[in-house]
Amino acid sequence: MRPFEYASPETEAEAADLLADHDGNTAVLAGGTDLLTLLKRDLVTPQRVVDLKTVPSLVGVTPDIDGVRIGALTPLDELQQNPLLAGYQSLLDAIDGIRSVQIQSMGTVGGDLCHLPNCWYFRSGHGLLAMENGESLVETGENRYHAILGNHGPAKFVSASRFAPGLISLGARVRIAGPGADDAETIPLEYFYITPRTERQGVTILRPGQFITHILLPSAAGIQSATYDVLASEGLDWPLVSAAAGVQVEGGLVRDCRIVLGHAAPVPWIAHEAARLLTGRPLNEETAAAAGAAAVAAATPLSRNGYKVQMAAVAVKRALLKATGQLEGGL
Amino acid sequence: MAERKIAWPPRSEASLIGGRHVRKDGHDKSSGAAKYAADINTEGTLYVKALTCRHAHAKVVKLDVEAAKKVKGVHAVHVFRDVDSEVRWDGTLIAAVAAERPEYAEDGVNAIRVEYEVLEHWVDEEDLAGAEKAERTRSLGENEKGDVAAALKQAKAVHKGYYGIATISHMCMEPHGSHCEWTGDGELTVHLSTQNVSGTGGQFAGPLGLDASKVRLICNYIGGGFGSKFAADEWGLAAATMAKETGRPVRFMLDRPTELKTAGTRPSGFAEVTIAADAEGNIIAWDSHHWGTSGIAGSTIALSQFPYVFDFENRNRKATGISTNTGPNRAWRAPPHPQLCALTDTAIDDLAAKLGMDSYDVFMKNLKYTPRPEVYAEEMKIGAKLIDWKKNWHLHGKGGGKGAVRRGLGMALHQWGGRAHAANTLVKVHPDGTVETFGGSQDIGTGTRTIIAITVAETFGLPLDAVKVNLGSNAYPNSGPSGGSTTVGGVSGPNRRAAQEALWKIFDLVTTKYDVEADSLTAKDGKILSNGELVCTWKQATSLLGPMALEVKGEGPKDDGLTDSGVGGVQMADVSVDTETGVVRVNKLVAVQDCGLILDLLTAESQVYGGLIMGIAYGLTEERVMDNRTGRYINADLENYHLPRIGDIGELVVEMYQPDDEYARGVIGLGEPPVISTGAALSNAVANAIGVRVPVMPLTPQRVLEALKGGQS
Incomplete structure (x- = not known):
């Protein structure tokens, strides 16, 4: 770990100013469950770390016009217990999937959304794109956990966020502050992520000095949702693949739905084809399975991760069935 | 009590031996007082x-x-x-x-x-053809017993299979x-x-x-x-x-990555096996070629112990070592038995499936090829009852079930030596009645302090906490290294000998002082008794020593029946497999284990629980992942080197097999055996559940799905 300045602002405007210094070579400290690891391995070497935990406006869940507003610094276990979030099942499922009390009490939702990839090449210093002498180490290497979708470019890692699929399936938007003290914008969460073509682009649209302040969720009324994580074991681990579904059913038929895959592509992957296939049809074991198949129809597995294609299809099927209370069995 | 003979007390007379005693250092360890x-x-x-260096x-x-x-x-x-x-x-x-x-x-x-x-480097340990091309292989021998070719011709069923078990690191919590x-x-x-x-x-x-x-x-x-x-x-x-x-x-x-990369690994093993049986399920032929790596030295699992436990009449075995640019191997709990078992008992199980027979019956029928058929048979019967084998077993893949989850049973068996290592001890009885022992041994978490105290306290008729155990310093009398499950016999023998001799010396003083027959004396409950009648208290007896403590040295091992070697065990697994995601969950594991005379039943059972948990780890989750291109150990951290957590363990049932004739054998080591057959039992249970063999351990969701897709049986 390299030496850095530590700052603890009290307002969002102060935070934005502090983050914009040093030409933006700064880092946001939320729960720290990812940042500390990155700092210890010298994978990020900011000149200043700005601790947002001291900004009161960033913590807590409040009712919003037709929905709720979640402070990006709200710890996960607080979300789990908050009655305002009772109807947002895909978010609650994702928290439950973490299994670690330590991460649940330290981790924050904003931190999760900005979590850098767990790709072991990246984490051992080969960069986000894991290139060596102009060639991808992932393409012919140990890619068992890597992307099966959206992997045609140089980025082969999978998005690490556990919450983005569920939040996107619920129609979440994020409010971003900075780089100027008064700058702020709100965008749909799905537009927050990018698939980088160069090392410098990163994995989100955040520019130096910017940070997420809040997540805005529309009313969950009429939406049945779920996240299904495929976890190899019962302990703390990243899902091998996950899927989230937000479904509106009317008169026994799907009126609208959003299906999002996690840990399957460099970004949370919206399975438009699967959603189209379901719309106007009843949701049952058969149509859920068809949606699962449609979600991975365009998959392009790498040399060693073909197994994830089936797994992703199953995750979609199970997320849909779970959302609508029809899931039986499964480990 | 009469004859002065070095021996354990008769089982019926033992007051501490065989009971359940909590660790002497349990509080220090759990409170943080213990210093590492x-x-x-x-x-x-x-x-x-x-x-x-980051290069291979x-x-x-x-x-x-x-x-x-x-x-x-x-x-x-x-x-x-x-x-x-x-x-x-x-x-x-x-x-x-x-x-x-x-x-x-x-x-x-x-x-x-x-x-x-x-x-240039080479790190792939499974790709034998590639290693040969890279000139990284060497023959480690081949030998035949009987006539394999002739036996194969007579066989009713011949099974050919491929099996493997990955390299793992020791992953000591304290590096x-x-x-x-x-x-x-x-x-x-x-x-x-x-x-x-x-x-x-x-x-x-x-x-x-x-x-x-x-x-x-x-x-x-x-x-x-x-x-x-x-x-x-x-x-x-x-x-x-x-x-x-x-x-x-x-x-x-060492930091964690260096610990994993350089401070010890367990060698991998991969094998092509041909195994054959007659119509009754008697195994009549075995032919295997196995390979793997121990790192740069290019060794693999010892040829001489293949096939494991079963010494079939017709068998051929061949081994090839692969030299890889990977960290060196070190002994890993029961080397190399977990690998031998993983490559042997899985093949037996598949042969049973081919015969359309219950795996249990095939194992039972072939116990005649093991060194201790009667003990294994008894242990199998106990295990079968505890897991309800006859009710729950079904032909591989034929268990049915609703949805994607299938359930299965599997078993495997193992053996180990566990003789006593060389050791000296000093037992010191102070005139005030306090007792100490000194030995340059170590308590590697297995209860060495506790079993030394049990041995000495039992001999003197004192409570467990009356004995102070000094170990962990090379200033004390030599004691062997704790490896090979040799410590319990290594330290209990010399301490029993020394304590018995010390007691006899005290008895001599009591005889003179109180005018009682030496042969009539016993020590019990802090008292010296003559034909069951109180003579004096322990403290009154030791006060006869005068101003100086009594010191008696003990040595071992000796051929006096206090210790022995050779144990066996049977393990059975009940698992559920999600056939759509490949996820495996342990429902229940049963371990039946013998180890001669058990000094502390609680410690013995704990050893077995620990073995089962470690077996679940290498069976289901843990493996070293080498990146072929960079030659790097790419998961050398606690995030990507997967270990099971409490929720992955399932129900563990431990049954110590301890009839009187086991007690009579004396003390035998137990540290290693319970980890040996867990992996094979799990693999067999998964095969039973889904009807195909997942050939290589750990049985990750990826490997399970790939096996299901390949459909090989």
Whole structure:
């Protein structure tokens, strides 16, 4: 770990100013469950770390016009217990999937959304794109956990966020502050992520000095949702693949739905084809399975991760069935 | 009580032996009072960080540590591999920096300038054809017994299968390392995390040019070793050297990646097996070729022990070693039995499936080829009852079930030696009645302190807490290293001998003082009795010793029946498999285990629980992942090296097999055997559940799905 300045602002405007210094070579400290690891391995070497935990406006869940507003610094276990979030099942499922009390009490939702990839090449210093002498180490290497979708470019890692699929399936938007003290914008969460073509682009649209302040969720009324994580074991681990579904059913038929895959592509992957296939049809074991198949129809597995294609299809099927209370069995 | 003969008390008369006794050091460990090498922090201690090579094979062409020496807080830089040295695996130590604080040491490491000439490497241990092409293989022999070809012709069923088990690291919670401190009179005190207290002092003395008498080696507690901590190691010597150079204490514990990469692995094994049976299920032929790696040395699982436990009349075996640019192997709990079992009992299970027979019946029928058929048969019957085998077993893949989840049963069996290691002890009885023992042994978490106390307290008729056990220092009488499950016999034998002799001497004093027949005396409940009548208290008896304590030395092993070797065990697994995601969950594991005379039933059972948990780890989750292209150990951290957690363990049922004739055998080691057959039992249960063999362990969701897709049976 390299030496850095530590700052603890009290307002969002102060935070934005502090983050914009040093030409933006700064880092946001939320729960720290990812940042500390990155700092210890010298994978990020900011000149200043700005601790947002001291900004009161960033913590807590409040009712919003037709929905709720979640402070990006709200710890996960607080979300789990908050009655305002009772109807947002895909978010609650994702928290439950973490299994670690330590991460649940330290981790924050904003931190999760900005979590850098767990790709072991990246984490051992080969960069986000894991290139060596102009060639991808992932393409012919140990890619068992890597992307099966959206992997045609140089980025082969999978998005690490556990919450983005569920939040996107619920129609979440994020409010971003900075780089100027008064700058702020709100965008749909799905537009927050990018698939980088160069090392410098990163994995989100955040520019130096910017940070997420809040997540805005529309009313969950009429939406049945779920996240299904495929976890190899019962302990703390990243899902091998996950899927989230937000479904509106009317008169026994799907009126609208959003299906999002996690840990399957460099970004949370919206399975438009699967959603189209379901719309106007009843949701049952058969149509859920068809949606699962449609979600991975365009998959392009790498040399060693073909197994994830089936797994992703199953995750979609199970997320849909779970959302609508029809899931039986499964480990 | 009469004859003065070294022996364990008759089972019916034992008061402590065979009971359930909590660990003597349980409170210290759970409260944090216990100090490990990694906790030693005497005033002025310097901390060490190391630079390791990230190439699998390279030559050091430039190494400049001058800038590192000038970094703030840095006191010493130790060079392991200078210019022209060849590095043969990722994680090899190049240099280490000792500094006032870990952060300064890290700054020092960052200031070291090193350049390598990168050389060709090979790290793939499963790809035999590729290794042959790369000229990385060597034959480790082939030998035949009987006539395999003729037997195959007569067979009713012939099964050909492929099996494997990945390399794993030891993953000690406390990494390898030490705290070294020199005193003014030129003596070195080493707090070493070791399984070998009596044997490592000399390993420091020789290379450091010291008299062996000047090395005080201490290890009161160790956070895991599993066979990987018998040596001073180059990092231990580096700590001692830097401590001397700086005149300051130095603590050097390996960091987690280096621990995994360089401080020990269990070799992998892969095998092509042909196995055949007659119509009744008698196995009449075995033909195998196995390969794997132990690292750069290019060895694999010993040929001589193949096939495992079963010595079939017609068998051929062949082994090929692969030299890989990977960290060296070290003994890993029951070397190499888990691998042997994983490559043998799975093939037997598949043969049973081919015959359309219950695996249990095929194992039972072929026990005649094992060294202890009667014991295995009894253990199998007990295990079958505990897991309700007859009710729950079904033909492989034919269990049915709703949805994607299938359930299955599997079994496997194992053997181990567990003889007593060489050891001396000193039993000291003070005139005030207090009792101490001294031995240069170590408690590697297995209850050594507790079983020594049980042995001595039982002999003197005292409560367990009346005996103070001193171990963990090479100042005490020599005791063997804790490896091979040799410690329980190693320490209990000499302590029983010494305590019995001490008691007889005390009896002689009592005889004279109280005018009773020596042959009539017994010691029980803190009293000396003559034909069951009170003569005096223990304290009154020991007061007859005069001003000085009574000291009696004990030695071992001896051929007096206190210890023996040779144990067996049977394990059965009940698992559920999600056939859509490949996820495996353990519902229940049953272990039936013999180990002769059991000193502490609780400790014995705990050993088995631990073995089962470790077996679930290598069976389902843990493996070293080598990246072929970079030659790096790519999951050398606790995030990507997967270990099971509490929720993955399922129900564990442990049954110690201990009829009277087992008690009569004397004490036998138990540390290793319970980990051996867990992997094979799990693999067989998964095959039973889904109807196809997942050939290679660990049985990850990926491997399960790939096996289901391939559909091979």
